[in-house]
Amino acid sequence: MSGLAGTQLASAPPVGRARAQGRPLTICFPFSGDELGGSHMSVRGLLEQLDPSRYHALIVPERPGGDIAEFFASWPQAADPAPPRQSLVPGARIGPAKALGALAGVRARSRFLQARGVDIVHSNDGRSHAAWALAARLAGSRLLWHHRGDPSARGLRYVAPLLADRILTVSRFSLPAQGSRAAQRAQVVHSPFDTQVEASRETMRARILEHIGAPANAVLCGYFGNFIERKRPLGFLDTVEELGRLVDRPVHGLLFGDPRNTEYGELLPERAARIGGNARGHMMGFRSPGHAWLAGCDVLLVPAAREPLGRTLVEAMLVKTPVVATRSGGNPEALEGDCGILCDLDDPVGMARAVARLLAEPEQRQAMCLRAQVVARARFSREHHAEQVASVYTELAMS
Template sequence: MNAPLPRLTSADAAGDKRLRICFPFSGDSIGGSHISVRGLMEHLDPALYRPIIVTEVPGGMIANFFARHEQLDDPAAHGLFVPGEAFTLRKFGRTLAGLLPRARFLRRNRIDIVHVNDGRSSANWALAARMAGAKLVWHHRGDPGALGLRLLAPALASRVLAVSSFALPHKGLWSARDRASVVHSPFDTSLEVDRAKARDALIRELGVSPDTLLLGYFGAFVPRKRPLLFVDMIARLKGLSGRPVMGLMFGEARLPVMDVALRRRTAEKGVGDQVKLMGYRTPGPFWIAACDQLVVPAVGEPFGRTLVEAMLVGTPIVAARSGGNIEALEGGLGILVEPDDAEALARACEGLGDTRPMALAAQADARSRFSEAAHATKVSAIYEALRPCAKEQ
């Protein structure tokens, strides 16, 4: 791996005429937004743009993930949000305390655009960006009913990017909808995995018969993604399928209470031998390719990465008819069933016949719609629309 680029200084910022774009990240865990931003940065024209990552934890997971890219430390990292922490006056106070240091930081480094990619980063940096005179690109990857998107984005965002039509701000008198665009998340569309070899490796690891139906759940074990519903579906399949079934759950619980609930549900349904917790694994596309089907029971999911990765590697998909799932699988590229219906999911998984035509169509569609180059082109056009008419000398 190449060494990190030198950190930005006030002096070299003043002599650099490229558009300077700051990507601040809160916390120190890696998710889809980090993968998307890294793909974007690697496709931006270096003659026009100077992207800079800002991290709360020097030398942490996020800093290492972007090790080949220019980085600066958050000047107010003491105000970081804690995942799962309730919104309190104390939490609000920590955010306010970081406003002036962050605004000074942006002015000192002559940042033109602050591009935020998650709710915590938006809360920490949105007002600071506007105080510093920088443009704010609010990249929304969550529920359209999110508090920040509804209340703060209309006042502070120069542009809103939504990962799907579902994630767009709702229309209304107080809304950022008129400044919003749909920009699908980027993917490495050159991705190729030998599914037969991947499946053989998984069969050997599990020690099951080759005729076993391997159904994969991929993602964090959080309520929105419906991990308990996946377990219920496997229990239904025990009585439907004429072949052995394994439900493979790739991911981890973010809170201990979900881990306890998942293990309890598995025991209650009597599927301890059919449901296996696989943990977080990388590269994800290899394990998706190893499964016979990807099952996406999530409700209100703006736009799932694993769903598109399944399309790219040719794994058939059964998903809830909800959120961004509908947009990704439009035109019969997967099987959509009613949300929160374990029986419907089970019957769809069992009833899939020859999936090759559907999988090939989904693969071709994903390669045309979700490339990193296409994503960078759309985002660059937005940056250009926000470019100052004349740079300060």
């Protein structure tokens, strides 16, 4: 950081040049690491709706030719001018030492943004904020800080107020503390979804049963996401094991997620293999499209702590998979209107009992799932999300 002390901030923001020249705004979307997650799904949903005559998107993956680059293959791309030697783990806390390491490429990234005429940098996760926020400031680009995490995050509290021109959050829970400087620049924009997705629940259920070698009467419990402590994958397995004691059907816990995105090493698959009695655990890997695999599950379990607003939770609502989630973070906000069941945090017994009640009450379960689908389609459309974000781009261009 000290090596940047003498650097002058760009005096002529590229946004102003774009407005004066009547050209499309260039929006840069930098991505750290190479593991696909909810933020990438959201950004692609946004890009598919933006008017290309008004907005020129530039994707900057950390690893050219990797999974993220392939995922955004339909849009212009450029390589990160200062890729790190080792990527940070997605979802893990970024402490001062890691943040300083991420600043190593600030000068190169700042020059890159200026050379490309980038008007707005739209960063979408903690790692990208750490790597690109100061570079955007030094380049004279506007910074749109899209916060998809916990409101207690250091970056949101201490860095965003200094560097971000605007802050978007995915839920009311994720908003900065009321009265703070960051809160004055923040607004909620729910993540975008293809609200018309469809999947054959019977077909996908049969596919899962065949894959894991389970009988037709098995209860399929799904976990979708990174394997990090905040999301409580071990708590998921505890719930599955407890459910196996409560029902007279075989219970199978399905852990969907990229095995590279883990804080547990071999501990998690070993724990899944040790589940006994009437329950079994399975490491399913990353599978796409996520909504189809969700449709094959009898229930989605969301044991996470302080989850901002989980994509899989909304996707489950859209395909009428019942949701049992913790009363934590943005879960209550997503399930407003009696669209799921909420349980106390870190209470696998209570969560298992809630699932058992769902299984025993098919009519109430079906009514809840239909209600959830209607609510999700109304609240989380891609079109509505794109309109809101485009409005922010316009405000930044005019400021």
